[in-house]
Amino acid sequence: MSLGAEPTGEATGKGLSKKRDPERTRKRILKAAKVEFAKYGLGGARVDRVAARSKANKRMIYHYFGSKEQLFQAVVEEAYLSIRVAEQKLNLDEVEPEEAIRQLVVFTWRYYLKHPEFLTLVNSENLHRGRHLKKSARVKEVHSDYVEMVRGILKRGERSGVFRRGVDPIQFNITVAAIGYYYLTNRFTSSIIYDLDMVAADALDRRLAFNLDTIMRLLKPDSR
């Protein structure tokens, strides 16, 4: 071990060290806040619970984030950055257009399934008219890349004749997100209304299949 000169206590930082680690503390708070805000929304969230959950002191929260709202802002920003980072890893530029779109739909669906807190956080932020996200500069940049990637896939498909022409990439993006997002965020009320278990494994599979079908039909060239 040793090689002593390690400055960051990360390598050793396991159990009972009472050492200080501001970065870790900050991240612990942020993570706890994500859980809290995702569960209760901005209005229903309690700073005390975030403190308890993160095993930090409430004073620390205000030290690192300033206010409840700024903490929420940090959480929302991080949530958006995370999904964009995940999207970038997709790298669909090498994949043939139809398969690329299929992967896009599946990825989006799986991301929502794996990160349900993303959905509720986005809903909360929109309840508050996007006023927190508006303050983030980084989020915009990262996203435009994504639209461009989709635009590229559609263009390639048009050229090779597997997709029809003139599909707006932004409308298309929104639609891909919508058909997965709506099903999952509203699964509770929909389950009641349709008297169905919407999150049963086979129900989820059927929805994904339906969505893939919807999207492919949307892109299919008009038959003559």
Next chain:
Amino acid sequence: MSLGAEPTGEATGKGLSKKRDPERTRKRILKAAKVEFAKYGLGGARVDRVAARSKANKRMIYHYFGSKEQLFQAVVEEAYLSIRVAEQKLNLDEVEPEEAIRQLVVFTWRYYLKHPEFLTLVNSENLHRGRHLKKSARVKEVHSDYVEMVRGILKRGERSGVFRRGVDPIQFNITVAAIGYYYLTNRFTSSIIYDLDMVAADALDRRLAFNLDTIMRLLKPDSR
């Protein structure tokens, strides 16, 4: 006037009467609560603000609704009943299938646009895992009619050959809702991310057109 024996004071109840009108008071509270919950969510809503907005006394709120949660429940239930009532007025059984579906998509879109509070209330209820709606029996019944109507339209379209076979009416319903709903509830964050005004009149028109197109392509028979 007179014909004295009118028991309910409704007919006269106009302006400056300090008369009692329990039904009206109840409705005033419910309406104010809808605005409050739609704006702030369950956690962020304040009973005092509902009292002020409804010009009723807080005592009245607890008299008619029992608790903040029960008030929320009443608001959510009413919101669901309202949209179902509106849907029933559509009466698309006489309309030819393609036109009926078109009207369905347009209706859904316009309803969301005209009743933005419906969207946020549904989101809030889902944040709370549907636990309030679960208590409402009336909502379920009303809805199954709607699914049946859509099922009927799809069936007629299949028979006349304008729609392909095997489209699940529930998945279809969810999709029709999703592509409008998502665009509108997430308009704030999407506007930021895409750097677009999503609620400009022409943007709304373009979205509706895109959605109509998406839905019609979803139903179009496979070409041979």
Next chain:
DNA sequence: GATATAACCATCTAGTTAGTGAATTGTCGA
């Protein structure tokens, strides 16, 4: 027109809530 019932109101309260003040302790560069 007496009485019971329910609508209505102003005010109180016990428990929370976001946010602070001030002192303590660890860390790191000089």
Next chain:
DNA sequence: TCGACAATTCACTAACTAGATGGTTATATC
């Protein structure tokens, strides 16, 4: 080794919040 600064702790508070209380007034019924 020392001093400065950052991380951390704990106790505190002013404002707020859901809900309760006790009393008043309109209305329906006999």
